[in-house]
Amino acid sequence: MKFDFYRREFVAVEEFSDKAALISHQKITSWQQLQQQVEQTRERIAQQAGDGPVVIYGHKQHEFVITMLACIQLSVPYVPVDTIYPRDRLLAIQQQLGCGLLVDLEQQQWSRFDLGECWVNNPDQQLMYILFTSGSTGDPKGVQITYDAFQDFWGWVESDFPMNSNSVTLSQSLFTFDVSMMDMATAMGHGGSLLLIDRDIYQDHQTFFALLKDHGCTDWVSTPSFVTKWLMAKDFNQQNFPALKRFTLAGEALPHRIASQLNQRFGDGCVYNAYGPTEATVVVTLLKVDQQLLTEHPGNLPIGYTKTSGEVVVLDEQGEVTDGEGEIVICGNNVSVGYLDPQLPANKAFFTRNGMRAYRTGDYGYFKGEVLYYLGRRDDxxxxxxxxxxxxxxxxxxxxxxxxxxxxxxxxxxxxxxxxxxxxxxxxxxxxxxxxxxxxxxxxxxxxxxxxxxxxxxxxxxxxxxxxxxxxxxxxxxxxxxxxxxxxxxxxxxxxxxx
Missing domain, CATH: 3.30.300.30 (ANL, C-terminal domain)
Structure with missing residues (x-):
């Protein structure tokens, strides 16, 4: 069984229905149970949703994934908010949305909220989710991701990323951080298993490692910073974690030494480097980092080959494509339709190029052949x-x-x-x-x-x-x-x- 992100439903429901879909230190949810619980949640949302999106407030619970999938089936946009955010932050997000349904997994309460002019989903855009990121106005800004953007991303991931139906994928990134969409989508879309790790667990070395071993984690998805912490443990190696085969790292620049240590401990070619801003749906580049690549690049590692659909270009100060250094601009269906607040000055980063949605990332880089290199941020x-x-x-x-x-x-x-x-x-x-x-x-x-x-x-x-x-x-x-x-x-x- 797996979840089809094109049809927005479970498919091959008779196959491996007893297999674990969601795993945590507290419980295991099989694929059959997942399907049943998504259906129940979908019916409840349909009864209570009304205008506005569904705001999901929680932290790495099975129910968080269940609620997201239920929203996807209903084509109701969802807004993930982690409990790491104070409730003042949650309220600020609700105020921007105006109205909607709050699914509070922490307090196990569902409630409608109406705090002013209600945000209305444009039926032509078909939003899948809204992720709120740090905003220069003092308030978080909502990045709107459509179904066509996510499906464009998923089509590339499905064909080019290393995960498969046998993968047990680590999920430790907050669901408010779009790196989490990579592990969630690959596990659900391939029919694998998603290993949910909350922050209390990964702060305990022994408990965290025991979960990885006991459930045979095969795929590690995180930022480089997160894996760096565990490389300090001498027992973090292939001998102690024989099932762990791949590390897909994104969200920040990958240091050469981290990639080198992982290859030494877990086998050459186990590391994949990915890059992309939230506004372009998770990531847009991927590169396998093996020893040959590390030898050829003793300093700054490349961030990868760009996804097959759409286009990534480097523009100079005049806005022209350059073979040298410049700003990285992403074009294609994977690009967001803009921020929730149309009055935000930051919306100027979105424009149309050659008939495609485009986004000025504020990141500087350059191409060498077909491979993209990252140089840093343009702003603060x-x-x-x-x-x-x-x-x-x-x-x-x-x-x-x-x-x-x-x-x-x-x-x-x-x-x-x-x-x-x-x-x-x-x-x-x-x-x-x-x-x-x-x-x-x-x-x-x-x-x-x-x-x-x-x-x-x-x-x-x-x-x-x-x-x-x-x-x-x-x-x-x-x-x-x-x-x-x-x-x-x-x-x-x-x-x-x-x-």
């Missing part, structure tokens, strides 16, 4: 542990705290990789205590997901903001002063010397 958007973050969103929330006049959020790097966030809060108060910093962190945690809360908030006087020659806040000076102080809380008089 950063990647931290695979999560895409716009620092301006954090700043806008921090600026609203009592006594804070202005703030700057910076990403601390190790090499080319952001490893954590720090914030500078410029205030009119003379309270520079650690208690004050902790209070501000708590206020951020109440409104932002934990990965967006800076690990340190440094307090300074509003009169000590350093500016560059263009009279913009000079983040480089702040970062240099922070590093020179050996990662200690900065003193106001030090900032005053820079200003």
């Amino acid at each position: 958007q950063i990647k931290l542990n695979g999560y895409r973050i716009e620092t301006t969103e954090i700043e806008k929330v921090l600026d609203q705290a009592d006594g804070v006049e202005s703030s700057v959020v910076l990403g601390l790097k190790r090499g080319d990789k952001v490893v954590r966030l720090i914030a500078f809060a410029f205030q009119n108060s003379k309270d520079y205590s650690s208690e004050r910093s902790q209070m501000l962190q708590q206020q951020l945690a109440a409104r932002l997901p934990e990965y967006m809360v800076p690990s340190e908030i440094l307090l300074a006087d509003v009169g000590c903001i350093p500016f560059n020659n263009n009279h913009k806040v000079d983040g480089k000076k702040l970062l240099a002063l922070y590093q020179a102080d050996d990662i200690q809380t900065l003193q106001v008089d030090e900032l005053a010397e820079i200003a």
Whole structure:
């Protein structure tokens, strides 16, 4: 049995119906049970949905996948929101949507919400889901993905990706992070098994490893950052995990050393590198990273061959296709129809090129032959542990705290990789205590997901903001002063010397 994403229904229902479809540390759901539970959930949604999408609030439960599949069968758009997000964030998303059905898996409650003008699904677009990402306005922005976009992605995945009906695929990425669509789609679409790992489980080394072994996990899908943590364990190798054959890594740049270590531990050619923004439906490139490729590329690894449908081009500053370095632009049916709020300035990144939907990624790169290389971001958007973050969103929330006049959020790097966030809060108060910093962190945690809360908030006087020659806040000076102080809380008089 498997789920057909074209027909939006279960097919080959008599085949392997007792096989595990969903696996977690708590239970196993067979394919037959999955079909039955999706049907039951579909009937309940049909009775309660009404106008608006279905907002699913939970974290890696079997019911999360069940509800998504039920929505797909009904052609009702769904909006995944993980419990890592505070309820204030959930409310902000509901307010943007206006109305809809909230399926709260945490509290096991279903309820309609009506918070204003209701978002209406355009029947010509046939939206499948809306993913909310970090937004520069201080509010999350909703990326709208249509069925034709997802089916375009799935057609490529079905033919080119290494998973199959025998795969047991790791699913640890939040369902609000589109990397999760890769593991969910491949497991459900091929008739394999999806191994759901919640954050409490993967924080426990022994329990996590036991689940991988006991259920014969064959395919690992994650960001490079997530797998890096486990490479610190000496027992993370093919000898201890004989079923684990492939690692498909996406969401951020793949370091050479990580690919090399995985090939050494699990066999040459076990690593696949993938790239793509949420706005272009999960990923648009794929490349098998074996020892020969690693030898030929001792530095920056390529991000892959582009998908067979649509087009990926590199444009120069004049908007012309270039053989050199430029901005990566993705064109085709896989591209989003835009953000939920049509008034967002960020919508200017969407346009039409040669009759196809197109998206300016803000990523810079170049082609060498048919292989694409990634050089970095064009703006202040950063990647931290695979999560895409716009620092301006954090700043806008921090600026609203009592006594804070202005703030700057910076990403601390190790090499080319952001490893954590720090914030500078410029205030009119003379309270520079650690208690004050902790209070501000708590206020951020109440409104932002934990990965967006800076690990340190440094307090300074509003009169000590350093500016560059263009009279913009000079983040480089702040970062240099922070590093020179050996990662200690900065003193106001030090900032005053820079200003």
